[in-house]
Structure formats: structure tokens, C-alpha cells
Amino acid sequence: MATRWGICGAGNISHDFCVALKTLSHEDHQIVAVAARSLESAKKFAKTHGIPTAYGSYQELVKDANIDVVYIGVLHTHHLQVGLLFLNAGKNVLCEKPFAMNLREVKHLISAARENNVFLMEAVWSRCFPVYAEVGRLLSENTVGEVKMVKVYFGLPLLDRERATQKEQGGGALMDIGIYCLQFALMVFKEERPESIHATGVLLPSGVDESMVVVLKFSGNRMAICACTIACDLPNDATICGSKGMIRVAHPMHCPTTLEVKGKETEFPLPEPGLPLNFNNSTGLRYEAEEVRRCLLKGLKESIKMSLTDSELLIEIMDEARRQVGVVYEQDSQ
Structure with a gap:
């Protein structure tokens, strides 16, 4: 039986x-409904994607009994309100990152x-990519x-987009x-809580961070350096440095198709999209959909690839980094 998806947000x-x-196979995944703030x-969205x-x-999507799981793709400032709407109605949810x-809302x-x-699962799609699974295998084998x-x-020139720069939109x-940078570091260090968090950054006039660098220190004198910016391009890769060599997850780090291990590259190609995409490598979103289906078929309430505990630790670190840099949202005082 197919997993029947409801899409929240157009x-x-x-x-x-x-x-x-x-x-993905129509026998496994079907989109049965979409809801937006206007009919x-x-x-228009339904016509584009052939959604019945x-x-x-x-609220109308909440009442649809033919849906197995809801994908929430609305602005993240609305995730709490919209997420609670579906969860309290007994709907399974995949919620965008x-x-x-903040931690309170999570x-x-x-x-x-x-x-x-x-x-419930946070849609950190990176965690479900084959490249990330291969990284996990290599680390477990002490490669x-x-x-x-x-x-x-991870850096992109996004200063012309209000969604990225305005505090009211969670920019x-x-x-x-x-x-994406922080979740990668936590994945490598097996979701260990860092011993210390040091963050510095540059703020825009709107009060959100244009650039931020977060340094995490873990037990055993291990460290992670995470740098992000919406002002310019960065290498957009991730490097794991070990005593016997390096693993590099190549551009783009957050939705990778290339893995370099000790100088040898391996490609993990994605399927071609049937329609133009808005973001790079977005057909890779298929992997998180497959993970949701796997969990639902097994009767699981969370994924081991991105557990609810993982999401809590991730936002906790983000909260502390924001506190040190001075980024405060309206939701922090509620």
C-alpha cells in the first residue's frame, strides 16, 4: 500500500x-492533497503536480482521513503553530528544518x-542521503x-531575499x-553533547546574523568548526580529519552527490527532475520521504537517522550560538 502524503504549504x-x-514508485508514494492559505x-499547485x-x-487538510503523513513546508516561524495543528489531530508529520x-518550541x-x-521527524534531508550513510560506515570501520x-x-549570496534577512521571517x-553545518558535526561525533560552544558573528541591520562561526569542542580534544554566511559563496563542503586520513563530502555539503575518501572520489548521482527545481539537488528529498515510509511501515514514531533527541540537541546548540552573537527572535520572549 502506498504512503499517502498531504502537502502543507504551496x-x-x-x-x-x-x-x-x-x-519514486507510485505504488509506494502518492500525493493526495495540498493545502495553502488560499484556495x-x-x-494552482495541485494542477502543477497532478494532486487530486x-x-x-x-484546517481542511487536518480533517482529510485519506492522509498517512503531512509534509510541512511553510515558513519556519509558523512551524510550531502548524505542527501542533496536525500533531494534536493525530497526524504523522515530516516538518521542514x-x-x-528555539528549544522551547521544539x-x-x-x-x-x-x-x-x-x-514526527525534522526534515534535515541530508541525514537520509546515501553519501551520509557511507560516511557513517567509513567512520564505524575506522577508515x-x-x-x-x-x-x-556553507555560504550563499542570499542578501536579496527577505526570507533570509528579515527577523520577522526567521532569517x-x-x-x-x-x-546543516552543525547537524553534520553532531552526526560525525554521534550526537555527543559538546563540552563547549563558542560563537561569533556579524549582524545585519535587521538584527539577524549575516555570518556566523561556531566552534564546538568535544571530549578527547576533538573539535568542529562550522562557518556559515548569507553574504557570499563558501566552499560548501565538509571535511572529516582523522589520524589516518580525511573524508570530504563535496559541494554541496548539505545535499551531496560526491564523496572523497583519501583522495578517491565516488559519485552518487540523483534522478533527473520531472519539473524545474528551486534548489540544488532537490530530487534528493526523495531519501527523506523513503525514510518516513520505512518508519511508518515499521510502526516507528521517530527516525534513527534524525531522531527527536538529535533535533533537541541541534536547536539547543543553535540557541546558545544565537545568544552569544546576539540574535533574538520574537519567539524567544514568548
Whole structure:
């Protein structure tokens, strides 16, 4: 039986997610409904993607009994409110990253999922890529020896986009793209809580971070350096440095198709999209959809690839980094 998807939000990332779903077997994944804030937007989106049902409100999608799981692709400042709407109605949820605006909100979402006994996962799609699975295997086999340093860089010129620069929209380098850097470091160090967090950054006039560097120190004198910016391009790769060599996850680090181990490259090609995409390598969103289906078929309430505990630690570190740099959102005082 196919996993029946409901799409919440008719924006760019929801478009790409639907394109990615269409690269999977129709017998496994079907998009049965989409909801937007206006019926016109929902109908236009449904026509583009061949979705049979369109709703002009999220509340209508909540009531649709033919949906197995809801993909939430709305602006992350609305993740808490919208996420609770579906979770409290007993719907399984895959919610775009960042899960929410701070640790308090994330804990609220997780609590609702557990109280209602439903599946919940933060859509950090990187965690589901074959390259990341291969990195995990190499580390478990001690291929590069003892890991001493992780370096992750992610930067894009996004200063012309309000979503990335305005505080009211949850903008800032860390929330938008820096999250990918931190999650990679935590994955390598097996979700260990860092002994120390040191962050510095540059703020825009709007009060969000244009650039930020976060240094994490782990037990055994191991470190991670995570740099992100919305002002310019960075190498957009990740390097794991061990006592016996290096592993490099090549550009783009957050949705990779190339892995370099001790100088030898291996390619992991993605399927071609059926429609134009808004973001690089977005057909890779198929991997998180496959992970959700796997979990639902097994009756799991969270994924081991991106567990709810992983999401809590990730946002906790982000909160502390923001505190040190001075990025404060309205949600932090609520």
C-alpha cells in the first residue's frame, strides 16, 4: 500500500518535495492533497503536480482521513503553530528544518507527538542521503582513524531575499543554512553533547546574523568548526580529519552527490527532475520521504537517522550560538 502524503504549504520547498516524490514508485508514494492559505494557490499547485485535492486552509487538510503523513513546508516561524495543528489531530508529520524557532518550541512539538502517539521527524534531508550513510560506515570501520577535527562551510549570496534577512521571517545565516553545518558535526561525533560552544558573528541591520562561526569542542580534544554566511559563496563542503586520513563530502555539503575518501572520489548521482527545481539537488528529498515510509511501515514514531533527541540537541546548540552573537527572535520572549 502506498504512503499517502498531504502537502502543507504551496511554496518553493513544497514544490521541490513533490517533484522528488514523483521520482519514486507510485505504488509506494502518492500525493493526495495540498493545502495553502488560499484556495487559488492550492489549486494552482495541485494542477502543477497532478494532486487530486486542493484545500484553501490547513484546517481542511487536518480533517482529510485519506492522509498517512503531512509534509510541512511553510515558513519556519509558523512551524510550531502548524505542527501542533496536525500533531494534536493525530497526524504523522515530516516538518521542514529548522523544526522550530528555539528549544522551547521544539520541545512543545515533540511533546505533542508523544502525547498523541504519532510519527514526527525534522526534515534535515541530508541525514537520509546515501553519501551520509557511507560516511557513517567509513567512520564505524575506522577508515580515517581517530577523528580529531571536522570543518564545515556553507555560504550563499542570499542578501536579496527577505526570507533570509528579515527577523520577522526567521532569517539569518544560522537558521537558514548554518543548521546543516552543525547537524553534520553532531552526526560525525554521534550526537555527543559538546563540552563547549563558542560563537561569533556579524549582524545585519535587521538584527539577524549575516555570518556566523561556531566552534564546538568535544571530549578527547576533538573539535568542529562550522562557518556559515548569507553574504557570499563558501566552499560548501565538509571535511572529516582523522589520524589516518580525511573524508570530504563535496559541494554541496548539505545535499551531496560526491564523496572523497583519501583522495578517491565516488559519485552518487540523483534522478533527473520531472519539473524545474528551486534548489540544488532537490530530487534528493526523495531519501527523506523513503525514510518516513520505512518508519511508518515499521510502526516507528521517530527516525534513527534524525531522531527527536538529535533535533533537541541541534536547536539547543543553535540557541546558545544565537545568544552569544546576539540574535533574538520574537519567539524567544514568548
